[in-house]
Amino acid sequence: xxxxxxxxxxLHLWLGLLLFSIVVFQxxxxxxxxxxxxxxxxxxxxxxxxxxxxxxxxxxxxxxxIFIL
Numbered sequence: 001x002x003x004x005x006x007x008x009x010x011l012h013l014w015l016g017l018l019l020f021s022i023v024v025f026q027x028x029x030x031x032x033x034x035x036x037x038x039x040x041x042x043x044x045x046x047x048x049x050x051x052x053x054x055x056x057x058x059x060x061x062x063x064x065x066i067f068i069l
Contacts, residue, residue: 001061001066001067001068002067002068002069003062003067003068003069005069010069011058012055012058012059012062015051015055015058018051019048019051019052019055022044022047022051023048025044026041026044026045029041029044
């Protein structure tokens with residue numbers, strides 16, 4: 001299975017950047033720097049979980065030869 005290239009970079013790189021930005025968002029909300037309702041903090045936690053699983057699966061697949069670029 002081939003990993004798509006978006007704007008010259010593989011999809012797992014973009015997922016990693018998105019994951020990092022959402023984790024930073026979570027930290028800012030938890031520290032009360034960003035005034036966001038708690039429901040969004042919880043929802044973004046679930047999004048982080050899903051993205052981390054997909055990102056990790058792609059990385060393991062690339063390492064083991066399941067995916068190619």
